[in-house]
Amino acid sequence: MSLKSKHIRLWVIIFLVIATIASAQSDAKPKNIILLIGDGMGVAHVTAAKLVYGSLNLERFKIMGMHITGSANDYVTDSAAAGTALATGFTTNNDVVGLDREGKPLKNIMEYAKDAGKRTGIAVTSILPHATPAAFSSHHKARYEYDTITAKQVEFGLDIMIGGGLNNYYPKSFRGSRRRDERHLLNELRDKMSVVTSYKALSQLKRVRNLAAILDGGHLPHATKRDYTLGDLTDKAIELLNVKDQGFVLMVEGSQIDLAAHDNDMDRVLAETLDFDKAVKSALDFAEKDGNTLVVVTSDHETGGLTLPMGSMENGKIVKPVFSSDNHTAAMVPTFAFGPGAEKFGGMYDITHVGKTLIELVKNNEQPCN
Numbered sequence: 182m183s184l185k186s187k188h189i190r191l192w193v194i195i196f197l198v199i200a201t202i203a204s205a206q207s208d209a210k211p212k213n214i215i216l217l218i219g220d221g222m223g224v225a226h227v228t229a230a231k232l233v234y235g236s237l238n239l240e241r242f243k244i245m246g247m248h249i250t251g252s253a254n255d256y257v258t259d260s261a262a263a264g265t266a267l268a269t270g271f272t273t274n275n276d277v278v279g280l281d282r283e284g285k286p287l288k289n290i291m292e293y294a295k296d297a298g299k300r301t302g303i304a305v306t307s308i309l310p311h312a313t314p315a316a317f318s319s320h321h322k323a324r325y326e327y328d329t330i331t332a333k334q335v336e337f338g339l340d341i342m343i344g345g346g347l348n349n350y351y352p353k354s355f356r357g358s359r360r361r362d363e364r365h366l367l368n369e370l371r372d373k374m375s376v377v378t379s380y381k382a383l384s385q386l387k388r389v390r391n392l393a394a395i396l397d398g399g400h401l402p403h404a405t406k407r408d409y410t411l412g413d414l415t416d417k418a419i420e421l422l423n424v425k426d427q428g429f430v431l432m433v434e435g436s437q438i439d440l441a442a443h444d445n446d447m448d449r450v451l452a453e454t455l456d457f458d459k460a461v462k463s464a465l466d467f468a469e470k471d472g473n474t475l476v477v478v479t480s481d482h483e484t485g486g487l488t489l490p491m492g493s494m495e496n497g498k499i500v501k502p503v504f505s506s507d508n509h510t511a512a513m514v515p516t517f518a519f520g521p522g523a524e525k526f527g528g529m530y531d532i533t534h535v536g537k538t539l540i541e542l543v544k545n546n547e548q549p550c551n
Contacts, residue, residue, distance in 0.1 A: 209521040210542055211475035212428040214290075215419070215464040218267065219457045220260060220313060221439030223483030223512050229447070229499055230454040232489070238462040239478065242517035244524060248532045249513055250482040253282050256511050260439065261324035263481035263532060264316030265289075268432075270537030278312060278330070279320035286320040290430060290536065291339065293543045300340045300429040304418040306401045306411055306456075307436030308346030309334060313481060317432050318342075328360050335370050340390065341421050341431075343414050345397040347378060357398055367395075380409045383417060392421060403437065403449060404456035411435055412459030419467050430543060433460050442485035445504040450487070468520050475522050475542065479535055480514035 219226070231237055252262035253272040261278045265271070269287040273280060281287050291301045305314045310330040315321070319333035331349045334342070350367040351358040360366075370376055374391035377383050383394040394417075401407065415433050422429035435457030441449035461478055468474035486505030493501040516535060518526035525538050 211473055211521040212426070213423070213468075213471065213474040214294075214430045214539060214542065215415075215433065215468065215474060215476045216267070216290075216431070216539060217415075217433045217435070217457070217460055217464060217476070217478045218264075218313060219435045219438050219454065219478070219480045220307075221442045221482065221484030221509070222435070222454065222457070222480040223485075223487060223510075223514050225487040225489060226438060226442070226450060226454050226483075227515065229487070229489060229502070230451055230458065232494060233451055233497065233499060234455060237458050238465060239458060239517055241465055242478070242519050244518045244527050246516040246518070246526050247513045247529045248479070248516055248534065249511075249530075250480075250532050251511060257509050258482050258532075259324070259509065260312035260481050261316060264313040266532045267313075267479070267481060267536045268316045270533050270535075270540055272533055276324050277322055278315045278324050280322060284322060289317055290540050290543060291317050291337075291432075293540050294430040295338075297543055298427060299543070300422045300424060300427055301431075302339055302341030302343070302418050302422050302429065303432045303434070304341075304343040304411070304414045304460075305345075305432075305434040305436050306404075306414075306453075307344060307434065308349060308400055309342055309344040309395065310346055310349055311344075311400075311436060313434050313436065314344060314432070328362060328364075331360075331366055332364065335366055335373065338373070340374075340429075341392050341418050343383070343392075343394040343396070343418055345395065345399055345401045347395045348398040350395065380407075380413075384409070384413070386417070386421070389421060390424070400437065400440070404452045405449075410459045411456045412463045415460040415463040419463065423467075433464070435460065439484045442487065442504070443507055445485060445502075445507055447499055447502045450485075451499070465519060473521060475520040476518065477523075477526060477535065477539065478517040481532075482509045483512040483514055484509050486510045486512070 252258040254274040259275040265273045268289040310327045312324045318337045348359040352363040438453040464476045468476045488503045
């Protein structure tokens with residue numbers, strides 16, 4: 182064999198080795214998945230936060246995509262149908278959580294994660310039985326039937342639950358209860374896991390395997406009225422879920438971006454988006470250090486039809502935002518991804534792509550339960 186032929190053969194071998202390594206890296210499966218959902222957060226909400234605050238943790242992502250959010254029965258989705266699509270990879274009708282169009286249960290990512298021996302958790306700023314968290318932890322025909330959904334969440338068996346809604350757990354006869362029956366779900370929950378009802382108690386916990394932190398009677402206070410952030414809740418959820426080599430799936434929701442946009446309250450939209458961005462920081466900081474965690478940030482839909490026309494900003498403040506609606510719209514929303522499998526979230530696609538892809542990454546990386 183000539184010297185030239187040997188050189189060619191060597192380069193071919195090097196090329197094949199590099200290609201094999203690159204292929205293996207692109208097919209890498211994460212041990213942990215953190216999905217962060219900015220409820221109601223559209224491109225304009227992110228733009229507004231960037232213009233006002235100067236920089237966002239969302240800028241740390243290098244892979245981005247866009248998705249259409251429509252439900253099975255309407256081009257404008259609600260949070261129940263959109264949450265179901267993100268949790269299961271299938272569309273359903275508005276008002277429905279965790280069921281298909283025929284009313285049959287759809288297996289969600291938390292159930293797949295449990296099958297794979299992973300730990301599971303949610304951290305939200307709404308009540309726990311609200312539409313998005315409900316879609317990841319229950320199956321029910323009507324999103325506003327909180328009595329039933331709360332009971333189903335207790336039975337579902339997440340490892341970590343952080344959010345509001347304490348009044349949905351007390352019997353009807355208790356002062357402040359929002360239940361219509363005498364079922365004492367807080368006691369039922371205490372039979373299954375540790376329960377705390379204040380952020381102070383949550384922050385002081387160090388080692389607990391199963392926990393429900395229900396921090397307010399209703400939704401958590403507005404971002405500017407809390408002495409803790411969604412980032413703090415995310416840090417604690419990650420700390421409690423990250424046990425040995427078991428792996429975990431965590432869903433975090435900035436629930437009140439949507440509520441602020443429904444009210445066309447620009448100042449609050451900005452505050453809630455910044456609060457959500459602090460949760461993004463918590464997830465990314467952990468993922469960068471861990472090296473085997475996929476972080477996906479997206480939205481379930483856009484709320485408010487927000488635009489920022491010329492003249493809407495003065496001295497670094499948004500003074501004349503334009504909201505075309507006080508409800509959801511059909512506008513596409515962004516997706517950001519970092520970590521093993523992140524490249525699968527680039528491009529333009531339907532909302533179900535997010536759920537389907539996350540589930541495949543959980544299913545293909547199954548581990549025995551420790």
